Amino acid sequence: MTEAISYRLEPIDPAGHRCRVTMSIPDPDPTGQCVGLPAWIPGSYMIRDFARQIESIEARAWGRKIELTKLDKQTWQAAPCRGPLQIVCEIYAWDLSVRAAHLDQSHGFFNGTSVFLRAAGHEGAPCLLELAPPRGLDWKVYTSLPEADGHPRRAPRHGFGMYRAPDYDALVDHPIEMGTPQVASFEACGARHELVFTGDIPNLDLERLVSDIRKICEKQIAFFEPRTRRAPFLDSSDRYVFMTMVTGDGYGGLEHRSSTALMTSRADLPVRGRPEQTDGYRNFLGLVSHEYFHTWNVKRIKPAAFAPYDLERENHTRLLWLFEGFTSYYDDLLVLRAGLITEQDYLRTLAKTVSSVHAAPGRFKQSVAESSFDAWTRYYRQDENSPNAIVSYYTKGSLVALGLDLLLRHETGQRHGLDDVMRLLWTRYGRDFYRGGARGVEEEAMPDLIREATGVDARDFLRRHAYGREDVPLAELLTQHGYALTWKASSPLPSLGVKTARQGEDLRLATVYTHGPAHRAGLSAQDLLAAIDGLRIQNGNLDKLLARYRPGDQVEIHAFRRDELRRFTLKLDAAPETECVIAAA
Numbered sequence: 001m002t003e004a005i006s007y008r009l010e011p012i013d014p015a016g017h018r019c020r021v022t023m024s025i026p027d028p029d030p031t032g033q034c035v036g037l038p039a040w041i042p043g044s045y046m047i048r049d050f051a052r053q054i055e056s057i058e059a060r061a062w063g064r065k066i067e068l069t070k071l072d073k074q075t076w077q078a079a080p081c082r083g084p085l086q087i088v089c090e091i092y093a094w095d096l097s098v099r100a101a102h103l104d105q106s107h108g109f110f111n112g113t114s115v116f117l118r119a120a121g122h123e124g125a126p127c128l129l130e131l132a133p134p135r136g137l138d139w140k141v142y143t144s145l146p147e148a149d150g151h152p153r154r155a156p157r158h159g160f161g162m163y164r165a166p167d168y169d170a171l172v173d174h175p176i177e178m179g180t181p182q183v184a185s186f187e188a189c190g191a192r193h194e195l196v197f198t199g200d201i202p203n204l205d206l207e208r209l210v211s212d213i214r215k216i217c218e219k220q221i222a223f224f225e226p227r228t229r230r231a232p233f234l235d236s237s238d239r240y241v242f243m244t245m246v247t248g249d250g251y252g253g254l255e256h257r258s259s260t261a262l263m264t265s266r267a268d269l270p271v272r273g274r275p276e277q278t279d280g281y282r283n284f285l286g287l288v289s290h291e292y293f294h295t296w297n298v299k300r301i302k303p304a305a306f307a308p309y310d311l312e313r314e315n316h317t318r319l320l321w322l323f324e325g326f327t328s329y330y331d332d333l334l335v336l337r338a339g340l341i342t343e344q345d346y347l348r349t350l351a352k353t354v355s356s357v358h359a360a361p362g363r364f365k366q367s368v369a370e371s372s373f374d375a376w377t378r379y380y381r382q383d384e385n386s387p388n389a390i391v392s393y394y395t396k397g398s399l400v401a402l403g404l405d406l407l408l409r410h411e412t413g414q415r416h417g418l419d420d421v422m423r424l425l426w427t428r429y430g431r432d433f434y435r436g437g438a439r440g441v442e443e444e445a446m447p448d449l450i451r452e453a454t455g456v457d458a459r460d461f462l463r464r465h466a467y468g469r470e471d472v473p474l475a476e477l478l479t480q481h482g483y484a485l486t487w488k489a490s491s492p493l494p495s496l497g498v499k500t501a502r503q504g505e506d507l508r509l510a511t512v513y514t515h516g517p518a519h520r521a522g523l524s525a526q527d528l529l530a531a532i533d534g535l536r537i538q539n540g541n542l543d544k545l546l547a548r549y550r551p552g553d554q555v556e557i558h559a560f561r562r563d564e565l566r567r568f569t570l571k572l573d574a575a576p577e578t579e580c581v582i583a584a585a
Helices: 206-224 279-293 320-337 343-358 368-373 395-411 418-430 446-454 459-465 474-479 517-521 542-546
Strands: 005-013 018-025 034-036 054-061 064-066 068-072 075-078 085-092 101-103 107-110 127-131 140-143 161-165 176-179 182-188 191-198 239-247 252-255 259-265 483-488 498-503 506-512 528-532 554-561 564-571 579-584
Touching: 018 101, 054 068, 054 075, 075 085, 140 239, 176 191, 182 206, 191 206, 206 279, 206 320, 206 418, 239 279, 252 279, 259 279, 279 320, 279 343, 320 343, 320 368, 320 395, 320 418, 343 395, 343 483, 343 579, 368 395, 395 418, 395 446, 395 459, 395 474, 418 446, 446 459, 474 483, 506 517, 517 564, 528 542
Parallel strands: 005 127, 191 239, 239 259
Antiparallel strands: 005 018, 018 085, 034 075, 054 064, 054 085, 068 075, 101 107, 107 176, 127 161, 140 176, 182 191, 252 259, 483 579, 498 506, 506 528, 528 554, 554 564
């Protein structure tokens, strides 16, 4: 039997945001054991270089220090020695996000990819993790990582002590929250779910959150497993944990095999005694639905490029439009099916997505397949020109899913749709992924899978809209199902063809859209607007100034580029019809 790799995580200096992680390798490589920290975290497709936060690292064996040689930005090699080899490192944890580690006197949050070294050649070995409490703080632990049953120091539920993972991939796929959060739990289809909210949240309506999120979970479990109603995460844990960090303006999520890490704004959460449903709360329910859907789609139904992950470098795939775009399509749709929003709410949200995709000229320069492949260097590294140059595999990917669903339903007389495709993907690739049947979706597999699930040949649709750069013909497809899609101008004012951002009391050009008035006049992103026809432009007054002009009028714009004042002559356009409206016909 393979001996376990042991880890110990201790928050040694919460005020200084430092933790100590000790790793013990019982049978190190006799030629010199290599260890390293991942360069990225699955679900966030960008090289993060987590090893840069390691402040100190040393190795010991049999009471003596072992020389460590750094081989590259994230890998070290120990001199040959007999085991057990112990590696001790101190890590700075001050990244308030869903993708790294964050520690202070109020809580600790740890993604395994930020704190647990990988022992090269031992990735398949079982792992034991001891979580040690911080001194002087009465904290509890929340994680989907299973407790180490049978171990003499087995952690109690929500307690410090020993936990167990079957291998390194599992170890780093169960994030850990420790502190004194607000907590609630419920069962959905017989499986335990925990809601964990960290942060100051007066009068949080946990009862409403339990009721609403349970409905989402039950709807999704029944969607993929209509017969058994079996939750997918039971292959890895006896519980699913929603870990939510609540701040003044946060938003985001990152999926894991039996949990998710979320960030949300305090204002988006429900308040006891206030039954109204705000836009912010609808957005939060959509986020919950999105990340929970990932428990199936991308955590178990994976592209072949992710089976297994290579955490040292980019893992390229052209299929993120399937894994993120289709998930983005189903997130709000399943909130609707769960009865938590109205059809009018859903159509309004859908129209916003259509509007955002059509507002960006980059959709004509990049397909969602190309966007998927370039996620590492373009989507996750956006700049002021990105709206002109790239397309989102999330948002346009969701429109590809919508269009495909409408096409399949129309072609089969409502007998089949995208639901059938997702269930086939689940039974073929996902259900047994962590039960010895790990295989990923091949890059060219989707046309044949769609035909198998529905009988429809969708190759031309995918060629044009997923692998090509054509807009999805949503107006035509929606008409076939009794809905009308129309366009209107988002503003009655003439347009500069820009997106602006505040900079103190001034207004900065965040994006200058290709071929728009500002582009034609020579203005550039990052220019600071100073005046229009001699009248000062300040944050908040641009619309009032533009209200005195009509499309076709010529104006003189003064703007600062760096510290140089420049003058531009600009001909105003009519506001483009970029606001989508979808309604029952």
